[in-house]
Amino acid sequence: MDGRAIAIFDSGMGGLTVLHECLVTMPNEDFVYLGDTGRFPYGPRPLDEIRGFALEIGRFLERQGVKMVVVACNSATSAALADLQAELEVPVVGVIAPEAEAAVQATRNRRIGLLATQATVDAGRYGTLVQSLDAGVRFFPVACPGLAELIESAEPYGAGTVEAVRAYAGPLKQAEVDTVILGCTHYPLIRHVLERAFGRDVTLVFSAEETARKVAETLARKGIAHTSEREGVCRFLTTGDTEQFRVRGERFLQFPIAEVELVSLAELRAAA
Numbered sequence: 557m558d559g560r561a562i563a564i565f566d567s568g569m570g571g572l573t574v575l576h577e578c579l580v581t582m583p584n585e586d587f588v589y590l591g592d593t594g595r596f597p598y599g600p601r602p603l604d605e606i607r608g609f610a611l612e613i614g615r616f617l618e619r620q621g622v623k624m625v626v627v628a629c630n631s632a633t634s635a636a637l638a639d640l641q642a643e644l645e646v647p648v649v650g651v652i653a654p655e656a657e658a659a660v661q662a663t664r665n666r667r668i669g670l671l672a673t674q675a676t677v678d679a680g681r682y683g684t685l686v687q688s689l690d691a692g693v694r695f696f697p698v699a700c701p702g703l704a705e706l707i708e709s710a711e712p713y714g715a716g717t718v719e720a721v722r723a724y725a726g727p728l729k730q731a732e733v734d735t736v737i738l739g740c741t742h743y744p745l746i747r748h749v750l751e752r753a754f755g756r757d758v759t760l761v762f763s764a765e766e767t768a769r770k771v772a773e774t775l776a777r778k779g780i781a782h783t784s785e786r787e788g789v790c791r792f793l794t795t796g797d798t799e800q801f802r803v804r805g806e807r808f809l810q811f812p813i814a815e816v817e818l819v820s821l822a823e824l825r826a827a828a
């Protein structure tokens with residue numbers, strides 16, 4: 557039994573999709589969620605810069621006394637998972653491997669697509685993982701510049717989002733994939749838009765459920781789960797506007813957020 561909290565971080569709101577699944581799977585655990593909205597988006601940035609941000613955040617969260625760090629951002633997982641695992645004392649779980657496995661299991665025609673940020677596509681980790689699980693799979697990655705930004709905008713379900721999704725879905729439909737990995741934690745926030753774009757015949761693989769399962773398994777195997785029956789609590793931290801985070805976070809998470817604490821970039825840098 558280990559009563560320490562689990563930390564989850566993302567460049568912004570996307571990791572809330574992972575937090576939600578973790579809350580459903582592990583209702584007795586405490587969570588600390590950090591959204592680096594002050595430096596959002598990560599997707600168009602060079603991998604080295606994202607790696608620097610992720611290491612600052614990982615070290616900062618470890619100093620908060622957490623028992624595990626969940627990198628709920630595909631761009632940060634692509635850029636820094638190995639470095640975080642090497643640097644931190646606590647276990648670090650990322651979002652790419654669980655989805656790659658789920659996609660290989662789901663596909664029937666062995667044609668898998670990927671929608672992700674430019675950074676995640678450039679890093680190429682999904683392709684390597686998918687091929688390592690089944691070398692016969694045809695893999696079609698599509699970078700979606702601007703999509704996470706539309707989801708974080710004041711109109712996440714607006715016409716701009718619908719048009720962008722249609723445009724990015726086009727090449728994957730042409731490639732006749734039967735499985736699409738949503739390789740950005742923001743994308744499940746517009747799940748309905750994506751489901752309409754692809755229709756019933758395409759399986760969409762979301763990172764959140766797979767990742768929550770992986771977190772629960774890791775806690776159980778390491779014997780560090782919170783075994784009491786009490787309901788866990790969540791703390792929310794952001795490097796950006798706290799009120800904006802509270803309002804948008806509540807809407808996406810469908811969960812009351814009473815308070816959001818500001819973490820300055822100087823505090824993050826000091827932890828590094």
Ligand code: DGL
Pocket residue numbers: 566567568570571596597598599600628629630631632673676704739740741742
């Ligand atoms: N949620 C981040 C990810 O999973 C992407 C958003 C961004 O560009 O910061 O990659």
